[in-house]
Amino acid sequence: xxxxxxxxxxxGQDTTGxxxxxxxxxxxxxxxxxxxxxxxxxxxxxxxxxxxxxxxWLTGHTQGVLGxxxxxxxxxxxxxxxxxxxxxxxxxxxxxxxxxVKDPELFNFALAGGRSAFQTNCLQCHGAGGAGxxxxxxxxxxxxxxxxxIDQIYTTIQHGIRNADDKSRQSxxxxxxxxxxLTGPQVAAVTDYVLSLxxxxxxxPEGAKIWQEQCVxxxxxxxxxxxxxxxxxLADNIWLYGxxxxxxxxxxxxxxxxxxxxWGGRLDEATMxxxxxxxxxxxxxx
Amino acid sequence: MDARLQDEDAVSLRTAKAELPLYITRxxxxxxxxxxxxxxxxxxxxxxxxxxxxxxxxLRWDRGPDAPNQAILIDLDGRRGWFFDVxxxxxxxxxxxxxxxxxxxxxxxxxxxxxRVWCGFACPQTVWTDLFMLVERxxxxxxxxxxxxxxxxxxxxxxxxxxxxxxxWLAIAAATGGAWVFYYVDAPSTLVKIFRGEAxxxxxxxxxxxxxxxxxxxxxxxxxxxxxxxxxxxxxAAMLDEQSVIxxxxxxxxxxxxxxxxxxxxxxxxxxxxxxxxxxxxxxGIDIRDGQQIExxxxxxxxxxxxxxxAKVDRPPNLILxxxxxxxxxxxxxxxxxxxxxxxxxxxYAALLVVVAAVMLGAFWLRTDxxxxxxxxxxxxxxxxxxxxxxxxxxxxxxxxxxxxxxxRLSVEGLPGATVGFVGAEIQGGTAGTQLTVHPDxxxxxxIFLTVPAGSAPSGSKSIEFSVGDTTGRQRASHDAVxxxxxx
Numbered sequence: 001x002x003x004x005x006x007x008x009x010x011x012g013q014d015t016t017g018x019x020x021x022x023x024x025x026x027x028x029x030x031x032x033x034x035x036x037x038x039x040x041x042x043x044x045x046x047x048x049x050x051x052x053x054x055x056x057w058l059t060g061h062t063q064g065v066l067g068x069x070x071x072x073x074x075x076x077x078x079x080x081x082x083x084x085x086x087x088x089x090x091x092x093x094x095x096x097x098x099x100x101v102k103d104p105e106l107f108n109f110a111l112a113g114g115r116s117a118f119q120t121n122c123l124q125c126h127g128a129g130g131a132g133x134x135x136x137x138x139x140x141x142x143x144x145x146x147x148x149x150i151d152q153i154y155t156t157i158q159h160g161i162r163n164a165d166d167k168s169r170q171s172x173x174x175x176x177x178x179x180x181x182l183t184g185p186q187v188a189a190v191t192d193y194v195l196s197l198x199x200x201x202x203x204x205p206e207g208a209k210i211w212q213e214q215c216v217x218x219x220x221x222x223x224x225x226x227x228x229x230x231x232x233x234l235a236d237n238i239w240l241y242g243x244x245x246x247x248x249x250x251x252x253x254x255x256x257x258x259x260x261x262x263w264g265g266r267l268d269e270a271t272m273x274x275x276x277x278x279x280x281x282x283x284x285x286x
Numbered sequence: 287m288d289a290r291l292q293d294e295d296a297v298s299l300r301t302a303k304a305e306l307p308l309y310i311t312r313x314x315x316x317x318x319x320x321x322x323x324x325x326x327x328x329x330x331x332x333x334x335x336x337x338x339x340x341x342x343x344x345l346r347w348d349r350g351p352d353a354p355n356q357a358i359l360i361d362l363d364g365r366r367g368w369f370f371d372v373x374x375x376x377x378x379x380x381x382x383x384x385x386x387x388x389x390x391x392x393x394x395x396x397x398x399x400x401x402r403v404w405c406g407f408a409c410p411q412t413v414w415t416d417l418f419m420l421v422e423r424x425x426x427x428x429x430x431x432x433x434x435x436x437x438x439x440x441x442x443x444x445x446x447x448x449x450x451x452x453x454x455w456l457a458i459a460a461a462t463g464g465a466w467v468f469y470y471v472d473a474p475s476t477l478v479k480i481f482r483g484e485a486x487x488x489x490x491x492x493x494x495x496x497x498x499x500x501x502x503x504x505x506x507x508x509x510x511x512x513x514x515x516x517x518x519x520x521x522x523a524a525m526l527d528e529q530s531v532i533x534x535x536x537x538x539x540x541x542x543x544x545x546x547x548x549x550x551x552x553x554x555x556x557x558x559x560x561x562x563x564x565x566x567x568x569x570x571g572i573d574i575r576d577g578q579q580i581e582x583x584x585x586x587x588x589x590x591x592x593x594x595x596x597a598k599v600d601r602p603p604n605l606i607l608x609x610x611x612x613x614x615x616x617x618x619x620x621x622x623x624x625x626x627x628x629x630x631x632x633x634x635y636a637a638l639l640v641v642v643a644a645v646m647l648g649a650f651w652l653r654t655d656x657x658x659x660x661x662x663x664x665x666x667x668x669x670x671x672x673x674x675x676x677x678x679x680x681x682x683x684x685x686x687x688x689x690x691x692x693x694x695r696l697s698v699e700g701l702p703g704a705t706v707g708f709v710g711a712e713i714q715g716g717t718a719g720t721q722l723t724v725h726p727d728x729x730x731x732x733x734i735f736l737t738v739p740a741g742s743a744p745s746g747s748k749s750i751e752f753s754v755g756d757t758t759g760r761q762r763a764s765h766d767a768v769x770x771x772x773x774x
Binding site: 108127128129130131138140141142143233236237238280281282283284285 | 663664665666669670671672673674677679707709731733735
């Protein structure tokens with residue numbers, strides 16, 4: 001600090017005492033309000049560092065004396081939400097699926113809860129509106145592989161299809177071509193027969209014979225399928241793996257046997273009930 | 287470039303820098319009390335407006351057991367606006383927009399006719415400032431007393447008066463904030479809760495906020511709000527013209543101004559005796575004799591002041607008066623020019639006012655208690671069923687604004703051969719059609735499926751119409767939609 005403050009003769013202002021090649025710096029202090037705001041910010045920061053998590057360590061960070069954490073705050077909020085919903089959720093758990101549908105209040109709650117659970121857990125395969133895609137069934141139409149009643153839908157959600165769950169829905173279509181049960185031309189002949197069920201090709205006697213021998217046990221003589229065995233209806237022109245000749249040929253040659261996880265271990269009972277009601281209400285429910 | 291010009295520029299810049307700082311400290315205005323016609327008008331307007339503002343939330347209106355009994359209540363939590371027997375839903379916010387547009391055009395219209403009458407008489411800033419000034423005058427005295435008091439060093443008298451004044455200001459400000467909150471919550475029960483400390487945080491925050499703004503704007507900022515903060519004076523010039531009636535000093539009659547001794551002749555001089563009373567009473571601290579100024583709020587107090595002086599010196603009144611600039615220019619030349627209130631500008635504003643008001647009245651007249659909206663599911667666009675039928679699904683929402691449950695029949699036009707399907711408990715199908723039950727004062731949501739046989743499904747999209755109606759035919763609503771079939 002210079003001992004003597006020099007005044008600039010032109011502007012009448014004090015100088016700082018700094019001089020570079022004869023150019024002197026004027027002392028123009030910050031406005032008082034600015035300086036005090038700045039001090040207040042520093043004080044705020046110090047208090048904040050003491051109260052809240054702030055400084056990083058190598059393995060973590062200071063916790064702050066208030067013990068605040070945003071995760072804990074979220075947990076509290078979630079708990080409050082769960083508590084607020086508990087009245088309805090308990091009622092849903094205690095009420096049978098058939099009775100929930102009859103109670104307007106419960107039904108609307110279940111639809112909203114089911115929609116939310118569907119958006120989180122199901123839409124990855126079945127699509128946002130439940131329209132499905134190749135290999136993942138459409139849940140909006142009335143064609144059901146394992147049954148479209150509300151209870152059947154619940155069972156499918158709870159135990160899944162062809163997975164490690166003890167009660168999962170199980171069935172196995174043979175790999176007719178790969179395992180040598182049928183030759184290539186035979187598969188082609190029966191493909192024509194399957195197409196003829198929905199009126200899209202002319203069946204040959206050979207195809208009809210193979211159909212009788214190999215397929216009717218599960219898919220029934222008219223091709224209407226069997227929901228007990230998860231054998232799809234082949235006569236309605238709704239296809240899980242594509243309805244063109246090539247896709248059907250591949251289905252018979254290699255078999256498909258898609259699977260769905262069991263949700264029993266991941267979702268609670270009330271959520272699965274709400275999901276079943278939601279899926280049933282998408283439009284295809286029986 | 288001209289060297290002389292350059293030189294002058296340099297000089298003026300330096301002078302400007304030295305003499306005009308960017309920040310001008312406010313020169314405090316000490317308006318003097320005045321009695322007169324316009325002062326009385328201002329008091330009357332103040333009593334009516336403040337009376338309405340503070341009293342309206344306390345009006346009661348019986349709406350039956352399940353509805354609030356406050357005549358005017360904007361229930362933000364319940365998302366309803368209650369205005370006597372009219373209930374406004376959030377969907378009808380355009381009525382508020384319409385009122386705001388009416389307010390804006392009304393302001394334009396009034397300004398084109400009478401200058402800044404809004405600013406001078408009805409603006410909350412003016413009304414509350416007037417009230418605060420009255421309190422100030424009662425406690426600290428009139429202009430000269432207040433100026434003297436401010437110059438004095440701190441004394442017991444000064445401390446008591448200042449404390450009293452600010453306490454009174456804060457009390458008025460708090461009542462202002464409180465009254466504001468009462469428009470949004472039930473007034474009587476909330477008043478009790480406020481004093482018991484049981485009201486919600488929002489209530490306290492908004493009372494605090496409005497207390498602070500009222501105290502600051504009406505107590506401290508005053509004319510600075512009009513001069514520096516308010517955008518309205520900045521563009522009001524676009525509404526004013528030489529035919530607007532504004533507060534005017536009759537220069538041709540007043541000049542040459544000068545002191546006048548009693549009994550001296552009035553020949554060869556103007557009527558203005560330069561008493562400066564018009565300046566002393568001005569709430570924005572200007573001299574009306576300088577002509578039109580952006581600070582003038584058109585309150586007319588200088589008219590009262592001047593008329594008082596003119597009566598004293600026994601000259602005709604209205605040296606300062608409400609008049610048009612055109613008339614003043616004519617009078618300067620010894621003629622008169624009549625006022626032309628009907629001119630393209632005022633006609634346009636009046637027409638806009640009428641059109642907006644008519645549209646709003648029409649919309650209000652056609653307003654029904656039932657509204658229908660239909661949203662088609664687009665994922666998937668359509669569904670093909672086992673038997674080849676094509677189905678679309680729709681989210682049908684029915685607003686029931688009435689206070690009774692409604693039984694409505696749903697019908698669909700424009701899709702022959704369609705069958706209506708649905709899920710849900712409050713919906714019944716039958717030979718008479720699909721019956722929907724919608725609870726009072728709520729929105730009913732229904733999922734509706736339309737199915738048509740494969741043969742009659744449209745290729746691509748087809749316009750259809752949903753409608754609902756009750757058996758009496760009083761409640762009817764319809765909504766456009768489309769049905770989408772597979773492209774063929």
